[in-house]
Amino acid sequence: MNTKLRYLVGIFCLLLLHHGLYAQSTYELGALPSLNFNKKLQNDWSVNAKLESRQVFQEGELSGMRTQAYDYLLTDMAFVAAKTVGLNSRIGGGYMLRVEEGEIYHRFIQQFIIVQKANGFRLAHRFLSDQTLSEAEQPEFRLRYRLSSEIPLNGESVDPREFYLKINNEYLNSLQAGSYDLEIRLVPLLGYDITEKYKIETGLDYRISSFLSQSTEHSYWWALNFFIEI
């Protein structure tokens, strides 16, 4: 599986690189730190609170033009409540508040997640829909699918004080003001299970969008995620 996964990731990166070289493309480089709090409740309920910020260090065109100015882009605060509905599936809903350049965005989230355990790795499928409303922009409706894999780097499952590799691949279909866009994300992360309650992950969060309209946008975020069970 690991070898297959490596091939898939390699092919995907090459395709993206190929597209990036030959299209009219812009890019952003920045950081995407996040803090996640999870709490298990009674009757199979759980809640997640997430705080995330986005900061740009450099942006420009892949063909040459670039600006190198730090910009604090946005802050997201999300809250999702979920209920286990099967052996390994969870249905949830929530709300996210985004503060971006003085504007407030409201996002409503519905999600369904299935986690599968295989020999030597875990997979999670996330089906998510969201609706974003603000005074600054037309409402945006998205349908998303994300495949996450967790590959232990020591043993057949991740235990405390062990590293793991996490790879997210997400496809986001967006409809806004009658215009459709597809965004693809590829997020390879190195994680460390500090204890049963604390995890830390870091790596690249790569996003490509607007390639259907020939003005491709690439985003390269340095991701730093903390997960805390309370």
Added chain:
Amino acid sequence: MNKYIYLLLLLSLTLASSLSAQDKLEKESRIKPEEVPAQAMAFIDSLHLPAKVKWYREEGLEHTTIEAKYTYKKTRYSIEFALEGAIEDAEMELKWEAMAPAVQKAIKAQLEQDCDKHSIVKVQEQFTGSRQDLHSLLKTGTIAQGLNIKFEVVAKCKRQKDVNLYEYLFDDKGQVLAKSVIVFKNSSHLEY
């Protein structure tokens, strides 16, 4: 100290569970061949396996073992050794259809008694016995008289509103010896 915190956490999880069965919690870590006890390594070497062997240290609530895992002819094998290297048991995956009908019937009866609905996820045949008998089993597939056979069955079980994954241990007649709930590891980092 950390070990005690971990054990305390496991204990609290066990107490929190409303299920009557014992929870199954194990910590498994990959180890290098150099860390494997010489006696265990000698046993595996003597099998002259054409497959790659992976070594693990498995820490349970009660004791720690060394495990060798490999796949041969599409069957997964797991050989368990004591810390000093003495062989404890050999497990191999088994297809449900390959079990003796009488054993199948007894196991089915137990699952039907415990669950409103169930499905079998995995079956393993577990052999214990002398080093010599286990060696013959793994080398030639011969099941010697002295070998003790048990079956480890992982089953998804729905009872009333609860759905859980259980690990059962049955004897060679299909009579239940032990039952434990498989506790899933936290997956919030895969969900959010």
